[in-house]
Amino acid sequence: MSTGPTALPKFRRQRPDQRRRVLMDATLQCLATHGVEKTSVRTICETAGVSIGLVNHYYASKEALIADVYRQLADDLLDTLKTRVAATAGDARTRLIAFIRASFAPDTLDPGLLRVWLAFWTMTLSTPAIAAVHTRTYADYRRFLEHLLGELAAECAFPRLTVRQAAIGLNGLLDGLWVEWCLNPETFTPDEGIALCTVWLDGLIAG
Amino acid sequence: MSTGPTALPKFRRQRPDQRRRVLMDATLQCLATHGVEKTSVRTICETAGVSIGLVNHYYASKEALIADVYRQLADDLLDTLKTRVAATAGDARTRLIAFIRASFAPDTLDPGLLRVWLAFWTMTLSTPAIAAVHTRTYADYRRFLEHLLGELAAECAFPRLTVRQAAIGLNGLLDGLWVEWCLNPETFTPDEGIALCTVWLDGLIAG
DNA sequence: TGCCTTACTGAACAAACGTTCAACAAGAAA
DNA sequence: TTTCTTGTTGAACGTTTGTTCAGTAAGGCA
Numbered sequence: 001m002s003t004g005p006t007a008l009p010k011f012r013r014q015r016p017d018q019r020r021r022v023l024m025d026a027t028l029q030c031l032a033t034h035g036v037e038k039t040s041v042r043t044i045c046e047t048a049g050v051s052i053g054l055v056n057h058y059y060a061s062k063e064a065l066i067a068d069v070y071r072q073l074a075d076d077l078l079d080t081l082k083t084r085v086a087a088t089a090g091d092a093r094t095r096l097i098a099f100i101r102a103s104f105a106p107d108t109l110d111p112g113l114l115r116v117w118l119a120f121w122t123m124t125l126s127t128p129a130i131a132a133v134h135t136r137t138y139a140d141y142r143r144f145l146e147h148l149l150g151e152l153a154a155e156c157a158f159p160r161l162t163v164r165q166a167a168i169g170l171n172g173l174l175d176g177l178w179v180e181w182c183l184n185p186e187t188f189t190p191d192e193g194i195a196l197c198t199v200w201l202d203g204l205i206a207g
Numbered sequence: 208m209s210t211g212p213t214a215l216p217k218f219r220r221q222r223p224d225q226r227r228r229v230l231m232d233a234t235l236q237c238l239a240t241h242g243v244e245k246t247s248v249r250t251i252c253e254t255a256g257v258s259i260g261l262v263n264h265y266y267a268s269k270e271a272l273i274a275d276v277y278r279q280l281a282d283d284l285l286d287t288l289k290t291r292v293a294a295t296a297g298d299a300r301t302r303l304i305a306f307i308r309a310s311f312a313p314d315t316l317d318p319g320l321l322r323v324w325l326a327f328w329t330m331t332l333s334t335p336a337i338a339a340v341h342t343r344t345y346a347d348y349r350r351f352l353e354h355l356l357g358e359l360a361a362e363c364a365f366p367r368l369t370v371r372q373a374a375i376g377l378n379g380l381l382d383g384l385w386v387e388w389c390l391n392p393e394t395f396t397p398d399e400g401i402a403l404c405t406v407w408l409d410g411l412i413a414g
Numbered sequence: 415t416g417c418c419t420t421a422c423t424g425a426a427c428a429a430a431c432g433t434t435c436a437a438c439a440a441g442a443a444a
Numbered sequence: 445t446t447t448c449t450t451g452t453t454g455a456a457c458g459t460t461t462g463t464t465c466a467g468t469a470a471g472g473c474a
Binding site (some may be wrong): 012019 | 420423424
């Protein structure tokens with residue numbers, strides 16, 4: 001058996017940003033399917049189809065890679081929500097409900113995604129680099145909610161809360177319900193989750 | 208240098224339930240201060256002041272020990288909340304607000320406690336034994352909220368939600384705000400958290 | 415064509431992991 | 445006092461971890 005003159009190349013060189021993307025995707029997939037515990041540099045590289053050494057060639061540490069994944073995923077998620085809201089015509093309340101509905105869409109309401117998020121939250125409490133990503137991400141998210149709630153306040157004022165406070169509250173309610181549902185989907189249906197957020201919204205207006 | 212006839216005993220025998228308690232306390236302390244990543248059997252035993260072999264003498268695995276800690280801590284926490292509500296006289300709304308205030312008390316609102324809880328939640332998604340504890344714990348918690356909200360419904364009906372749904376919603380709001388605050392205490396004050404939950408409650412009544 | 419940069423590989427390393435188990439000794443029982 | 449039970453110890457084991465780095469080879473350039 002001869003390798004022949006036209007043996008397949010062992011690997012292909014790629015542009016740094018392409019390789020980084022491959023590593024990030026693989027990391028995300030590992031975190032979602034196997035959890036943090038089983039997400040090792042080896043697992044990531046195997047999933048990405050590269051050798052063990054490549055992670056530390058592109059990132060200072062495994063930690064830095066995960067921080068990059070956090071940033072990317074959070075940005076993508078917010079973009080998805082923004083897009084879905086932008087595709088919705090109507091008054092402020094209608095747009096807010098579109099935001100809520102998007103938050104309870106099947107691709108967001110995924111236990112795998114929660115597994116990833118729990119890893120990020122855990123690292124937020126001990127890794128300054130990840131805490132920085134969390135702070136920026138949470139601020140972006142809340143800013144968009146404040147934008148939507150500001151429009152609502154213009155149409156019908158809610159005297160008991162500031163726009164900032166309302167955004168914090170709705171964000172908390174969405175996050176809390178998201179966590180509970182992913183941890184045990186038997187407890188309530190996504191539609192009930194949407195209903196709960198809608199009642200919060202109307203309770204806000206009623207004052 | 209002689210050891211002498213009255214050398215100090217190397218260890219003291221203890222009753223199984225006492226030793227288990229010591230191991231659980233040490234595990235809790237490790238999880239809260241160092242996080243899951245750094246909570247090894249060795250760290251736990253060092254904190255408990257015992258040798259490495261003792262964990263596997265009392266528990267089938269490290270996992271079983273953590274499940275025991277989860278059960279104990281969740282029960283203790285709910286008991287604390289129940290006690291504080293029981294110490295409050297007044298109508299249903301007053302008692303519910305006492306529950307909310309207790310949820311935002313300094314000993315509950317602790318990033319160390321969140322670190323522990325995140326570990327439990329993470330394991331809930333991959334370890335059936337821990338998922339079982341989560342399901343029972345969450346049910347207990349919600350049952351108590353349903354009890355309180357049932358009394359509220361008797362005084363002033365809220366037509367848009369069932370008592371069960373209202374309990375799920377308030378639980379989600381409390382959990383969500385708790386997580387966000389622990390991850391970044393700068394975002395809002397505990398008093399604002401209490402206010403947000405109170406507005407939710409009054410919005411429920413207003414219907 | 416041959417050179418040269420550098421993306422990429424993968425064996426090697428030290429540290430840390432959960433678990434095991436033969437040996438030890440504390441303290442009650444006889 | 446001696447015997448016996450068993451709570452407790454801690455060295456040892458086989459894995460797995462993140463990181464390193466000398467070497468390999470892909471692919472643009474002259």
